[in-house]
Amino acid sequence: MMSVIAHRLFASLIVLSLWTGLCATALAEEPMLRIGLVGLDSSHAPAFAKAINDPQTHPGLEGAKIVAAFPGGSADLPVSADRLAGFTKTLADQGIAIVGSIDELVSQVDAVIITSVDGRVHLPQATAVIAAGKKLFIDKPMTNSVAEADEIFTLAAQHKVPCFSSSSLRFAPEILQLKEKSGGVGAITGCVTYSPCATQLHHPDLFWYGIHGVETLFTLMGPGCESVACIRTEGADEVVGVWKDGRVGTFRGIRSGKSGFGAMAFGTAGIASATVKVSYEPMLVEIVKFFRTGAPPVATGETLEVLAFMEAANESHKQGGIPVFVKSAQTAAK
Template sequence: MKLHSAALFFFLFAAAPLMAADEPAPVKIGIIGLDTSHVPAFTKLFNNPKADGDLAGFRVVAGYPGGTDYPPSRDRVKKFTDGMRDAGVEIVDTIPELLAKVDVVLLESVDGRIHLQEAIPVILAKKPVFIDKPVAGSLVDAMAIYELARRHNVPCFSSSSYRFSPGVVGLKNSEQVGEVLGAETWGPCSYQAGTPDLCFYGIHGVESLFTLMGGGCESVTRLKTKDVDLVAGVWSGGRIGSFRGIRGGKSTAGAVVFGKNGIVSSMDGASYEHLCREIGKFFRTRQAPVSPEETIEMFAFMEAADESVRRDGQPVRIAEILKQAADQVETRLQEISSSTKGAAGQGS
């Protein structure tokens, strides 16, 4: 039986809203800290109408500019905020205002020193959060973030994009390497005052090193010259991993792995797409691809590197650095609890 054209038009018109209603609403992403190039790059990936796989089904809908007096923040926050506004993302004045509009959060502030401060309301609001590198401005703050997230059962993870780059992942899984006996990574290493020396940009190479070596670093020794940092760690079983940070000129990023089956190198760098795919999967599954323990150990590695310099290049044990920080974390959490209770009382 043939439908009359008018009836067919009515059927299609009436059915359209029903078909659209079957499509799940996108997961709404909010971004805290509009002062890094990661912000437009990540937004473009998640808001791409042709996004597929773990990138599909998300929408960056709101952004909170934030910012500090740190030059890479201070000098770029307006440019990136204006760009996000032009891209149709709503700009809000406060983190609570942002949290009321979104399902999940990307904490992107380029200045790691304020990450704990910005993460607290996100965790208390129980919003899953990805915290861009570095997870915090100190080991104590990093441990406080993860402990706060654990206590409130909030999914949380942090990573450099280098961890998921095809070159690094390829080395980790290479049959040509086999069992990893050691690794060396290298790359640029500019500093930020007020954080561990390797924390700002050297973290990319350190993240790659831990991706290849895994956890279990026991001690760290650092040699610091005018243009180069050479940081060597001894892992359990006597394996050795090192990072060479280049400060005196341009440097590419790379890695070499020493394995039972052979020695293989890669010159691959960052991959925003692969990182964002992991973030998308994390937001859906609530399962972090990087454990808090490994990220905390990686931060202890960076702080131990600073301590080694203060001790004239002597080895520093990771366990010592972790214990010193752990002794301060509970005090930090009590301070957070008191301040949040006080803020809640003032608002009541």
């Protein structure tokens, strides 16, 4: 009897060993994904590089490496000009090649992440990357307007280049749990999200930082917002959206007092809240997967609607807080 058990155990160990070897071989044979960064004036650039290039990398980032970077920078934006040299040195010290142009960059990489902190430069930078046929992820804010984002997506479609943009909050595990059945909420009937909402020179109010909370709102509610009303004070924005099915979603942008990232979801089965511990790895895993498959995890239409929501909120503020149709914001961009 013991002999039979020992024989079966030995056979199982052989099978396990072979399977492990096959998995290791498959990983070894998968070509390295060479990634380039455009724009080193954002704290996201060194953070992304550290996460992706770490030998003890997060599961899902194996086989990817940031190998080259173009500094870029905006002289008329202090938050860019004051940090560019320091972040560039940080990446150079990590052994990442610093190049003098986007054209030089794309010749050395398979895919590109635009991390430029200035949303104004994303359109020309994306245009150069798309022309080279490289898969592209654009960090927040995708652009400073719906019109510019639509132009990027149109160019990408014409050149058959996969492209997407997102806030890291869309992939936060705490938010995804609220959205899924395991969160205990059921079908979401409404929600409130919040995030810091600092503003910045040359950028529409919500585009700079409020986009994190707005993207969280759309992650939970989905697309389909019809109108937006915005109340703005020195310390906060209160933005209320009405969806076409009658659901209501609210974003609170915080500029004074205690701040943070989170949401409360109201559903058919319960009410639950989540505080988000910001981490880039979940989004980076999705980016690497996208670079390998070419399948964007966020629909183009939803990204455009997120931007249109923010444009409508700004227009509502200008008009004293009256509701503004999101469709009108998209139409005005055409």
